[in-house]
Amino acid sequence: MIHFLYLVGFGLFVSVAFAIFAKGDTKSRVLYGLKTFAQFVLISMALAWVLYFIPL
Amino acid sequence: MNSATLQTNDSIMDNPVIIGLISWVFPGGGHLIQGKIFRGVVIATIIWLMFVIAVVSGGAHYPGFVFNDGPLLYLLNVFARLGNGLGAIVSFIMAGTPSKDVAALATFEYGGRFLEVAGLLNFLAVIDAIDINVGRKK
Numbered sequence: 455m456i457h458f459l460y461l462v463g464f465g466l467f468v469s470v471a472f473a474i475f476a477k478g479d480t481k482s483r484v485l486y487g488l489k490t491f492a493q494f495v496l497i498s499m500a501l502a503w504v505l506y507f508i509p510l
Numbered sequence: 511m512n513s514a515t516l517q518t519n520d521s522i523m524d525n526p527v528i529i530g531l532i533s534w535v536f537p538g539g540g541h542l543i544q545g546k547i548f549r550g551v552v553i554a555t556i557i558w559l560m561f562v563i564a565v566v567s568g569g570a571h572y573p574g575f576v577f578n579d580g581p582l583l584y585l586l587n588v589f590a591r592l593g594n595g596l597g598a599i600v601s602f603i604m605a606g607t608p609s610k611d612v613a614a615l616a617t618f619e620y621g622g623r624f625l626e627v628a629g630l631l632n633f634l635a636v637i638d639a640i641d642i643n644v645g646r647k648k
Contacts, residue, residue: 456616457620460617460620460624463563464620464623464624464627467560467627467631468627468631470552470556471556471557471631471634471635474552474553474556475634475638477647
C-alpha cells in the first residue's frame, strides 16, 4: 500500500508543478495537470501489471 | 526609503542572475520576489513537501555507496540533489551521518527519487523565474 501512496504522491506533486510551469490560461493548465496525473498513475499501474507476469 | 535605495532595489530585481540564485537557494523565492505570489507559494510548497517526505523516507542517504562504486549514478544523484538549494546542503550534511538501518527502510529508494525530483523541479522553477524576469513569460 505504501508503494501506491508514494506513486500517487509523486504523480500529484510533479503534475501540479508541470501545470504551474506550463503556458496558457488557467483552464488549459488545470486540464494539463489532471491529464499528466492520470497518465502517471495509469501508466505506472499498467506497467506494474505487465512486469508482474514477467519472471525476473 | 530614498530614491537611491529604491533604484538599487530595482536594479537587483532586474538582474536575472540574482533572481536565478534566489530561486535556487529558496525554492519559490524567485517568483515571490517578483510578485508571483500564487505560483511562488505552490512551487515552494511542492518542493519543500517533496524534500521533507524524501528526508523522512531516508532519501538523504541514497544511493548508499561511494563515487568509485558507480560514478554515473552517483554524479546524477549529486546533480539532481544540488537543485534543492538550501535543502541540498541539509541533505548532504544528513548523508554525512547515516544511521545503520537506513538502507533497510522500505522507502529508502523512494526517498532518493523524491529528493532528486524535488531538485530537478527546482531547476525548472529557476528557469521559469528567469523567463518571467526577462519578459519571455508572464
